[in-house]
Amino acid sequence: GNMSSAKKVFDEMIERSSVSWTALIDGYVKAGNLSVAKGLFDLMPEKDTAAYNVMIDAYVKLGWMGLARSLFDAMPERNVVSYTSMIDGYCSSGDLGEARLLFDTMPERNLFSWNAMIGGYCQNVQPQEALRLFHELQAQSNFEPDDVTVVSILPAIADLGTSELGNWIYHYVRRKKLDSSSNVCTALVDMYAKCGEIEKAKSVFNDIKVKVTSVWNALINGLAINGLAEEALELFLEMKHQGIEPN
RNA sequence: GGGAGCAUUACCAUCAA
Numbered sequence: 001g002n003m004s005s006a007k008k009v010f011d012e013m014i015e016r017s018s019v020s021w022t023a024l025i026d027g028y029v030k031a032g033n034l035s036v037a038k039g040l041f042d043l044m045p046e047k048d049t050a051a052y053n054v055m056i057d058a059y060v061k062l063g064w065m066g067l068a069r070s071l072f073d074a075m076p077e078r079n080v081v082s083y084t085s086m087i088d089g090y091c092s093s094g095d096l097g098e099a100r101l102l103f104d105t106m107p108e109r110n111l112f113s114w115n116a117m118i119g120g121y122c123q124n125v126q127p128q129e130a131l132r133l134f135h136e137l138q139a140q141s142n143f144e145p146d147d148v149t150v151v152s153i154l155p156a157i158a159d160l161g162t163s164e165l166g167n168w169i170y171h172y173v174r175r176k177k178l179d180s181s182s183n184v185c186t187a188l189v190d191m192y193a194k195c196g197e198i199e200k201a202k203s204v205f206n207d208i209k210v211k212v213t214s215v216w217n218a219l220i221n222g223l224a225i226n227g228l229a230e231e232a233l234e235l236f237l238e239m240k241h242q243g244i245e246p247n
Numbered sequence: 248g249g250g251a252g253c254a255u256u257a258c259c260a261u262c263a264a
Contacts, residue, residue, distance in 0.1 A: 022252040029253095053253040060254090084254040091255095115255040122256090148256040155258075186259045217260035247261065 003031050018044075022051045029058040053081045060089030080106065084113045091120025096129075111143045119152040127156035131165065145172070147181045154187035158194035166191045170204070182212045189215060193222025213247050 010016065010024050021044045028037035041047070041055050052075040059068035068089055072082060083106040090099035103109070103117045114137050121130035134153050137143060145153075150169060157166045170188060178184050185208045192201035205211070205219045216239045223232035240246065 017251085019252045024252090026253065048252095050253045055253095057254060079253095081254045086254090088255065110255095112255045117255090119256060123258095146256090151256045151258095153256095181256095183257050183259080186257075190259055214257080214259045219259095221260060 001027075001031055003027055003033070018046060018048045018051060022048075022054055025051065026054045029054060034058055034062070047075075049075065049077050049079050049082065053079075053085060056082060057085045060085050060092070063089070063093055065089050065093055065095070080108055080110050080113060084110075084116050087113060087116045087120065091116065091124065094124060096120060096124055096126070109141070111146060111149070114141065114143060115146075115148045115152060118149060122152050122156040125159065127159045130156045131160075144176070147178045147184050150178055151181075151183045151187045154191045158191040161195050163192065163195035163197050163200070166195055166197075179208075182210070182215060186212075186214045186218045189218040189222060193218065193226060196226065198222060198226045198228065211244070213244055216244060217247075 006024055006027050010020060013020060021040065025037045025040050025044070028034070028040065037058060038055065041051065044051055052071055056068045056071050059065070059071070068086060072078065072086055075082065083102055087099045087102050090096070090102070099117065099120055103113065106113065114133070118130050118133050118137070121127070121133065130153060134145065134149070137145060137149070150173060154166070154169060157163075157169065166188075169191075173179050173184055173188065179188075185204065188204050189201045192198070192204060201219060201222045205215065208215055216235070220232050220235050220239070223229075223235060236246070
């Protein structure tokens with residue numbers, strides 16, 4: 001995040017590749033300085049796809065889909081990153097139709113693009129569509145769900161309250177050793193609790209080797225929403241007893 | 248043969264609206 005040093009090095013360079021331009025532009029974007037980023041982008045002599053992608057994603061994260069779309073349409077060549085950024089943006093703005101249109105028409109997809117579309121349905125509370133795409137990912141693509149896919153899909157299953165699907169994910173997680181991710185574990189505990197399977201939630205919790213705060217939170221909340229207030233309080237005390245800081 | 252720039256999950260909890 002040290003933009004003044006980055007700029008200094010950049011200014012001292014004899015030759016600047018498109019990689020150095022793009023790295024600097026993205027630095028300004030991530031530092032929240034869009035106007036400087038845009039100024040550099042406009043100055044950049046030969047803008048390649050990655051440079052356009054950085055600017056598109058900057059607009060996307062601000063929710064400015066009109067500007068993002070203008071660049072997307074204007075750029076000479078679009079790659080899978082360009083499409084995935086746009087899909088992410090449309091999903092975040094609630095325009096699932098436009099997102100899906102891009103997803104269906106993009107020349108090639110990777111796991112990022114699948115995850116973006118699946119996550120989009122989840123966050124717009126369309127768990128059934130999310131699950132349909134999740135199955136399609138496994139049946140009709142060369143990719144396998146990863147920890148990101150699982151963390152996206154579990155809240156959708158929790159919304160539906162159907163733990164049979166959750167059980168399938170649970171076994172998948174164990175088979176693929178995805179339970180080394182705290183986010184995956186947290187999402188599993190949460191899912192079982194929201195499906196009313198509090199014993200299963202506890203059992204998943206107990207199997208977790210390294211319990212970070214969010215895992216404790218998930219089970220404490222799970223006990224609470226299942227009417228087990230006393231157990232929730234006990235677990236909270238146990239957590240403090242073990243030296244885990246409540247947040 | 249190797250390497251540098253861009254996209255997807257973190258809501259699980261709390262607080263705020």
